[in-house]
Amino acid sequence: MAFEGLTERLQNAMKKLRGKGKVSEADLRDTMREIRLALLEADVNFTVVKDFVKTVRDRAVGAKVLEGLNPAQQIVKIVDEELTKMMGETATPLNKSPKIPTIIMMVGLQGAGKTTTAGKLANHLKTEENARPLMIAADVYRPAAIDQLVTVGQQIDVPVFEMGTDTDPVEIVRQGLAQAQANHNDYVFIDTAGRLQIDEQLMDELARIKALANPTEIMLVVDAMTGQNAVATAEGFNDKLDVTGVILTKLDGDTRGGAALSIRAVTGKPIKFVGEGEKMSDLDVFHPDRMASRILGMGDMLSLIEKT
Amino acid sequence: EKSRHTFGERLNHLLANFRSVDEDFFDELEETLIGADVGYDMAMQISDQLREEVKLQNVKKSKDVKNVVVQKLIELYDAAGADEHTGLKMAEQGPTVILFVGVNGVGKTTTIGKMANRFKQEGQKVLLAAADTFRAGAIQQLNVWAERDGVDIVKKPEQSDPSAVVFDALKKAKAENYDILFVDTAGRLQNKANLMNELAKMKRVITREVPDAPHEVLLVLDATTGQNALNQAKLFKDTTDVSGIVLTKLDGTARGGIVLAIRNELHLPVKYVGLGEQVDDLRPFVPSEFIYGLFKGLIDVD
Numbered sequence: 165m166a167f168e169g170l171t172e173r174l175q176n177a178m179k180k181l182r183g184k185g186k187v188s189e190a191d192l193r194d195t196m197r198e199i200r201l202a203l204l205e206a207d208v209n210f211t212v213v214k215d216f217v218k219t220v221r222d223r224a225v226g227a228k229v230l231e232g233l234n235p236a237q238q239i240v241k242i243v244d245e246e247l248t249k250m251m252g253e254t255a256t257p258l259n260k261s262p263k264i265p266t267i268i269m270m271v272g273l274q275g276a277g278k279t280t281t282a283g284k285l286a287n288h289l290k291t292e293e294n295a296r297p298l299m300i301a302a303d304v305y306r307p308a309a310i311d312q313l314v315t316v317g318q319q320i321d322v323p324v325f326e327m328g329t330d331t332d333p334v335e336i337v338r339q340g341l342a343q344a345q346a347n348h349n350d351y352v353f354i355d356t357a358g359r360l361q362i363d364e365q366l367m368d369e370l371a372r373i374k375a376l377a378n379p380t381e382i383m384l385v386v387d388a389m390t391g392q393n394a395v396a397t398a399e400g401f402n403d404k405l406d407v408t409g410v411i412l413t414k415l416d417g418d419t420r421g422g423a424a425l426s427i428r429a430v431t432g433k434p435i436k437f438v439g440e441g442e443k444m445s446d447l448d449v450f451h452p453d454r455m456a457s458r459i460l461g462m463g464d465m466l467s468l469i470e471k472t
Numbered sequence: 473e474k475s476r477h478t479f480g481e482r483l484n485h486l487l488a489n490f491r492s493v494d495e496d497f498f499d500e501l502e503e504t505l506i507g508a509d510v511g512y513d514m515a516m517q518i519s520d521q522l523r524e525e526v527k528l529q530n531v532k533k534s535k536d537v538k539n540v541v542v543q544k545l546i547e548l549y550d551a552a553g554a555d556e557h558t559g560l561k562m563a564e565q566g567p568t569v570i571l572f573v574g575v576n577g578v579g580k581t582t583t584i585g586k587m588a589n590r591f592k593q594e595g596q597k598v599l600l601a602a603a604d605t606f607r608a609g610a611i612q613q614l615n616v617w618a619e620r621d622g623v624d625i626v627k628k629p630e631q632s633d634p635s636a637v638v639f640d641a642l643k644k645a646k647a648e649n650y651d652i653l654f655v656d657t658a659g660r661l662q663n664k665a666n667l668m669n670e671l672a673k674m675k676r677v678i679t680r681e682v683p684d685a686p687h688e689v690l691l692v693l694d695a696t697t698g699q700n701a702l703n704q705a706k707l708f709k710d711t712t713d714v715s716g717i718v719l720t721k722l723d724g725t726a727r728g729g730i731v732l733a734i735r736n737e738l739h740l741p742v743k744y745v746g747l748g749e750q751v752d753d754l755r756p757f758v759p760s761e762f763i764y765g766l767f768k769g770l771i772d773v774d
């Protein structure tokens with residue numbers, strides 16, 4: 165699309181570095197500037213960008229890159245390493261409870277993809293490990309939220325516990341968990357209504373559900389297209405609920421998905437899965453390295469190193 | 473109003489920390505604008521213009537810079553859309569048809585629910601077309617809104633051809649003298665060519681049945697979206713000739729600053745803003761309010 169990836173940006177910046185025996189402070193500043201821009205254009209939060217650029221810069225200076233044999237290559241390597249470190253080096257699996265059921269609570273802003281992703285994850289566990297999940301319809305606010313979850317349940321052949329819209333969600337969860345106990349379901353998904361992190365009353369409702377259900381995972385579901393606000397959202401939900409994992413949705417679009425980096429940076433919580441479409445099979449485990457190159461618009465780090 | 477202080481406050485903080493206007497000031501200003509999602513290019517453009525202005529007016533104190541910032545931003549916003557129509561275009565005769573488009577989960581169906589209620593209150597005969605036959609529960613969701621609003625709805629079973637729903641709704645709207653028809657479509661990402669073609673087809677069906685329709689094609693954008701909103705606006709505009717924007721979820725902490733960039737590059741006006749999930753949480757867009765909203769904390773100070 166309209167934005168240049170870091171590959172092009174760095175190639176341009178580094179053309180200037182090449183052939184010089186020594187790199188000046190000004191050259192390094194130019195390179196850092198390109199890195200900063202690429203991250204901002206990818207929607208990485210600006211405070212996160214600042215810290216990242218500083219880290220890379222400090223390492224570059226500390227590593228005596230300025231005197232080094234091939235400074236451009238070294239900078240690219242540092243960027244790659246730091247980014248991978250920030251994204252979490254390896255994939256993090258789903259937390260599982262030692263005794264059934266493993267309870268997974270889905271939380272997030274309106275329209276992020278909680279209901280769809282609950283279905284995808286239930287479906288994933290069904291196919292992967294022959295699991296017998298139950299989904300609890302605890303969104304009593306959004307029009308036809310229950311119909312939506314019931315339809316999803318039918319699509320993947322997973323039962324849905326619902327009590328209509330006139331019961332307090334905490335009570336719905338209580339009775340839903342009792343049913344899961346009785347039926348020996350090994351996984352329980354709690355589909356909660358979308359809400360703003362600044363909505364105290366609704367955030368308290370989530371805290372009450374958490375206190376009651378003691379979930380194994382609290383998954384913060386985030387739209388990959390989110391801009392600078394991703395930090396406020398992630399902090400808001402994490403401060404209130406101490407989430408255990410993040411799921412990034414709608415990565416089948418053409419967004420760079422810089423929100424992923426921001427969320428990692430401010431919460432330190434692992435991104436566990438990504439949504440890549442509307443179908444129940446469109447779920448993948450999170451690959452930190454792929455996300456890193458996507459954010460930066462860098463196809464292949466190695467080839468970039470070879471070219472410079 | 474329940475929305476947005478942060479940007480103004482941040483800018484305020486920024487200004488308080490600079491006794492004189494130097495290059496660092498502009499660096500920080502750029503970041504502040506970027507923090508509101510106005511985008512990198514737009515932030516640069518604004519700060520460049522401000523640099524000029526500050527030089528021109530020989531502004532030294534941060535307090536005076538504030539005023540220049542606000543002035544300039546309103547000017548910029550207005551310039552990009554001089555003499556454009558911010559209201560809704562209505563049919564001269566026969567039903568007005570409004571098509572809603574946008575990516576997944578931005579608030580299309582909810583906005584229709586809110587808007588249908590407005591028109592119904594104004595005494596218009598309103599019809600809804602449930603042309604999202606794809607997403608689980610989408611038809612029921614629009615149906616709940618139709619019941620709440622007390623308006624009629626045309627629907628077909630799930631997985632029906634959405635163009636067929638549109639066709640039926642248009643026939644009904646004409647035959648039974650409805651004043652306005654709202655067409656709800658399934659969310660789709662702008663990079664999915666087949667889904668975008670489906671949308672173009674729906675639009676063609678509308679025009680075939682009612683030659684001057686659709687009277688409006690409203691692109692619904694989520695205010696929390698970052699730079700991707702620009703891609704959304706571009707590609708939906710290419711396929712469906714978008715006539716305006718509804719900016720939703722402005723009740724959160726997001727500023728929706730991306731609208732400035734969209735405005736600047738694509739000249740699409742925002743027509744309504746969504747400020748919550750309830751039926752009354754929809755307002756016509758007032759540009760000066762939006763800009764003041766961005767700078768609320770800033771302006772309140774003096």
Ligand SMILES: Nc1nc2c(ncn2[C@@H]2O[C@H](COP(=O)(O)OP(=O)(O)OP(=O)(O)O)[C@@H](O)[C@H]2O)c(=O)[nH]1
Pocket residue numbers: 272273274275276277278279280281303306309356357358359385413414415416417438439440441442446576577607659661
């Ligand atoms: N393209 C794409 N669409 C997705 C993905 N995940 C969810 N969606 C769509 O995003 C929209 C919103 O998804 P929901 O599951 O209803 O989101 P939610 O968070 O439950 O929404 P609320 O309950 O209203 O807060 C729907 O149109 C989904 O089909 C994804 O990975 N890719």
Ligand SMILES: Nc1nc2c(ncn2[C@@H]2O[C@H](COP(=O)(O)OP(=O)(O)OP(=O)(O)O)[C@@H](O)[C@H]2O)c(=O)[nH]1
Pocket residue numbers: 274275306358360574575576577578579580581582583604607610657658659660692720721722723724745746747748749753
């Ligand atoms: N806070 C807030 N939430 C909103 C607003 N507008 C819509 N929502 C919520 O956002 C979620 C998605 O809204 P929908 O109307 O279903 O969005 P959509 O674009 O029709 O979604 P798809 O049909 O799945 O693509 C719902 O939970 C709505 O209640 C708004 O202005 N503010």
Ligand SMILES: [Mg+2]
Pocket residue numbers: 278279280303309355356357358
């Ligand atoms: Mg939901």
Ligand SMILES: [Mg+2]
Pocket residue numbers: 580581582604610656657658659
């Ligand atoms: Mg919808």
